[in-house]
Amino acid sequence: MGSVLIDRSSWPQDGRIGRITAGEYAGSYLLLAAEINDSWAFYISEDPRTGKVDELEADDFWATEEDTPLLVEEMAVDWAADSEDEALEKEIFDIRSEWHKRRRRGSMIRSLFRRPGQPD
Template structure:
């Protein structure tokens, strides 16, 4: 758990699809961060410059996973300022547009699971 600005970063309450912030310090100063909870206690750090401002050949981008214990220090070193919740979805689409892929993947898994549940519950006849 970490407090960044006035925002408490806590796995239990953090949005499943992450949240977008602006990096104000360090190597990626000025870039955007999408911070998302991942499996096994990891956090996904997805970083990108704004394509509307930077040319594609000079675009800085990175992504990596960090353990829960390292996450507060990394956010502090980056000086993350979270975007307003009302702007989060729009900025995510404009900068990253990876949530749409996450949603498709989840829907596909849910449909497969529903089909398996149905087939496994159905009595078999000979």
């Protein structure tokens, strides 16, 4: 795990996951994803592997482009290595699979309404 520059242009489409080490959510995991209209989504969850799943503390909220780096800095997020990101997300949140389904449905719908000769 390590520090990461929060930059919309280079941020992974599926977000990044890290462990929060300071503040109100210390010990929980953060999945940070760039959203539309210059906002960022913060998905926060305790680790379901260490406790009772029905008693997990979780939260989510959105922040502006300006506020996001400061919030992440205050949380002292320790980002997962790229090689660990996918497995951690699946174990902690498992919401990317739903995002992928929605994207596929969206592209299928667009292709249904595409005019002949119109690019995808």
